[in-house]
Amino acid sequence: MTVSDGSTARIGPTAHYTAYVWSRLRLPYASYLATPTGAALYWGFFALGEWTTRVLPGVPTMREFLAYRHLLIDALVEDLAPDRLVELGAGLTPRTVEWALDRDIATVDIDLPAMIEVKRRAIGRLPAAMQARLAARHRLLALDVLAPQFSAQLADALAGAQRPVIIAEGLVSYFDPAARASLFSAVARALEGRPHAAFIVDLHTAVAQNQVGPATKVLRSAIRVLTRRRHALGPFADAAEYERALLDAGFSGCRTLDRADWVHARPGLAGLHSPAQVVHAWVE
Numbered sequence: 129m130t131v132s133d134g135s136t137a138r139i140g141p142t143a144h145y146t147a148y149v150w151s152r153l154r155l156p157y158a159s160y161l162a163t164p165t166g167a168a169l170y171w172g173f174f175a176l177g178e179w180t181t182r183v184l185p186g187v188p189t190m191r192e193f194l195a196y197r198h199l200l201i202d203a204l205v206e207d208l209a210p211d212r213l214v215e216l217g218a219g220l221t222p223r224t225v226e227w228a229l230d231r232d233i234a235t236v237d238i239d240l241p242a243m244i245e246v247k248r249r250a251i252g253r254l255p256a257a258m259q260a261r262l263a264a265r266h267r268l269l270a271l272d273v274l275a276p277q278f279s280a281q282l283a284d285a286l287a288g289a290q291r292p293v294i295i296a297e298g299l300v301s302y303f304d305p306a307a308r309a310s311l312f313s314a315v316a317r318a319l320e321g322r323p324h325a326a327f328i329v330d331l332h333t334a335v336a337q338n339q340v341g342p343a344t345k346v347l348r349s350a351i352r353v354l355t356r357r358r359h360a361l362g363p364f365a366d367a368a369e370y371e372r373a374l375l376d377a378g379f380s381g382c383r384t385l386d387r388a389d390w391v392h393a394r395p396g397l398a399g400l401h402s403p404a405q406v407v408h409a410w411v412e
């Protein structure tokens with residue numbers, strides 16, 4: 129597979145799905161961004177087999193699985209106190225809207241053109257006064273994160289920022305190893321010379337997926353249906369493999385977050401568990 133083939137277009141529906149979950153979790157501004165497509169996917173996915181996760185003890189539901197990564201990322205972003213927040217594969221995330229409106233931080237959503245149009249329309253559902261305030265602090269950029277020029281485009285989007293935070297939430301696990309390496313190295317190059325910048329990404333490993341067992345099988349097969357993929361998503365073998373991939377791409381260091389350290393910042397994390405790892409990487 130090339131790093132940017134037509135399969136990326138199939139990931140789009142998942143953004144509607146997660147937007148509906150963010151709305152059900154009552155995240156700030158999420159209700160404006162949820163779509164009827166997301167609701168249909170959510171309940172279709174439930175009927176397809178996701179419901180089984182609700183009756184299997186010790187198995188996270190899709191909603192818990194998504195809440196885990198989102199809240200853990202939120203806690204780290206808060207701790208890093210960015211002066212610019214950039215979401216790659218932003219989909220319909222409400223995080224950039226929240227940080228722009230409630231914290232007055234410049235935010236940027238990056239996604240493929242079709243999804244950027246969906247987000248533009250979704251933002252059009254915000255009350256007019258909110259839209260006006262948002263316009264001064266929030267940008268929508270239609271870019272392919274796997275394109276050769278992406279690193280330079282991202283560096284442009286970071287101009288003037290001292291403590292930018294770049295988030296790739298729910299994106300990398302849809303990419304094959306070549307695409308993951310391309311994305312990591314584009315971000316690392318864009319962050320060069322920015323010692324206070326951070327990259328936050330959720331990653332999957334075969335080791336963690338095997339620990340969760342049956343739940344992963346149900347969730348992965350439902351995700352395959354949702355994205356019309358015939359082949360399984362290929363996670364990293366283990367944490368050592370993704371750490372090596374990040375360092376090889378040009379990051380100077382990385383750490384995997386432990387949920388227990390962040391429950392004080394996001395009490396909603398208590399009791400949640402997931403095979404996803406939230407990883408913080410930086411360039412010195």
Ligand SMILES: C[S@@+](CC[C@H](N)C(=O)[O-])C[C@H]1O[C@@H](n2cnc3c(N)ncnc32)[C@H](O)[C@@H]1O
Pocket residue numbers: 132136137139140142143146147215216217218219220221238239240243271272273274296297298299
């Ligand atoms: C699972 S959604 C996650 C959306 C959002 N980050 C969230 O957590 O709610 C993945 C997003 O990645 C976007 N995407 C996929 N391939 C991409 C690419 N090559 N460049 C930019 N965005 C891409 C899709 O359009 C989709 O909006």
